[in-house]
Amino acid sequence: MSNLLADYEGRLALVTGAGDGIGRMLALKLAEGGMTVCVQDIREDAAMSVADEIGGDAFALAFDVSDPDQCLKGAESLSKREEPLCLLWANAGVGVGAGMTTGPRNAIEWGIAVNIAGPIWTVQAFQPLMAPKDAPAHIGFTASTAALVAAEDQFPFYAVTKHGTFAVAEAIGAEVGRDGIGSTILCPGLLNTDIWDGARARPDRFGGVSRMDPAAADYWRQAQSPDVMWPHIERVVSDGGGYLVCATEEETYERFQSRADKIGKAFVRL
Secondary structure, X not given: OOOOOHHXXXXXXXXXXXXXXXXXXXXXXXXXXXXXXXXXXOOHHHHHHHHHHHOOOOEEEEOOOOOHHHHHHHHHHHHOOOOOEXXXXXXXXXXXXXXXXXXXXXXXXXXXXXXXXXXXXXXXHHHHHOOOOOOOOEEEEEOOHHHOOOOOOOOHHHHHHHHHHHHHHHHHHHHHHOOOOEEEEEEEOOOOOOHHHHHHHOOHHHOOOOOOOHHXXXXXXXXXXXXXXXXXXXXXXXXXXXXXXXXXXXXXXXXXXXXXXXXXXXXXXX
16 A cells, blocks of 8 residues: 555544445555554444454444444444544445335335435444544545436436435535545445345345345446555545545446536526
């Protein structure tokens, strides 16, 4: 790892949804840079597996980001370390392939609870552990390129929730920025992650466990590794934060520009 994040070396980081995918990548890379990483996931075994993979001072913390009480209990546990949390990455998210007019109630509630409310509860619980006057402090959010285009593709509800993630991140970033905490909004495209198999750990109150079709899983696993984003993430965080769009599909920018143009033409001055 380069020294771009040298100020964070030896300090504490927490990454949510780090049992696999983008979260696992973030946890591994931050640990490589010398940070003590708390690996969070709703699945305790997955969190512990990544913490063991990292080794050293890494440790696991299991709770459900969609439950504000569990988030607070997680923060209470982390506070016992008596060191400031310097980097918090609200990465946990789920892929819900429901339609807006046909989606089952529990699937809709689950997507909103994790992808929109989850980052709010995460920051409310863990931001008080950050001390920007004494150490660097940064909050990252994992949204999606689906947050930048019209929510009209084959996964419209997922896109809607990621529009919500993006908006939550912008609002929180503005608030914590006044306290000296930087923020980054990451918008990844299609990558090799298990986000669409998230229901393997879906709580009972949202319908319980379900698995993705193996053929669909094979399709997603042909995509690029999340590792390709790391140099760009490192650069943006080291520069104090901002937007980072890691598009993996050629049409993403054209779809983003088309939406922006349509909205721009719709403005009238009253």
